[in-house]
Amino acid sequence: MINGSFNVEPIFNKFRQRDAKEARLLKALAVLMKFQILKNLESHLIKLRVPTEYKSLAMALESQLGKYSTLIIFPHNRKDIVKSSLVVKALERLEQPHALSLVVVGGCFTSESVQLLNLRKAYFLSLSEFNWTDASSIGIQGTQKG
Numbered sequence: 001m002i003n004g005s006f007n008v009e010p011i012f013n014k015f016r017q018r019d020a021k022e023a024r025l026l027k028a029l030a031v032l033m034k035f036q037i038l039k040n041l042e043s044h045l046i047k048l049r050v051p052t053e054y055k056s057l058a059m060a061l062e063s064q065l066g067k068y069s070t071l072i073i074f075p076h077n078r079k080d081i082v083k084s085s086l087v088v089k090a091l092e093r094l095e096q097p098h099a100l101s102l103v104v105v106g107g108c109f110t111s112e113s114v115q116l117l118n119l120r121k122a123y124f125l126s127l128s129e130f131n132w133t134d135a136s137s138i139g140i141q142g143t144q145k146g
Helices: 009-033 043-049 052-064 084-093 111-119 134-141
Strands: 036-042 068-073 101-106 123-126
Touching: 036 043, 043 052, 043 068, 052 101, 052 123, 084 111, 101 111
Parallel strands: 068 101, 101 123
Antiparallel strands: 036 068
């Protein structure tokens, strides 16, 4: 107690430390999961849910979307290559009808990934449009699994 009042600073510090640990854990889980799906998202909120470097792309896309959308966020650094095997896993998790707009975020999609997502009439937010294939990306990424 300080001058008859309780010192709450140690309690706040504990919460700050716990929040930082939880944030690190969530980031680690996101890497393990390889993708994140946000279903039935109001389309005007897409720009708020995408990674920072994709916000301007999402804002430009907003007028083309229906009222609700599904957002799939794949690995999204410029050098990340999104292969078809990962896209298949993500699409298998979608349970809602195809009527919702589908927005996908990723660093660079292989041509096989693009073909699969085009069947779903997906809107792409990507930092790179290099023409990778699943096979050609193996030599570059080596240990990355789809």
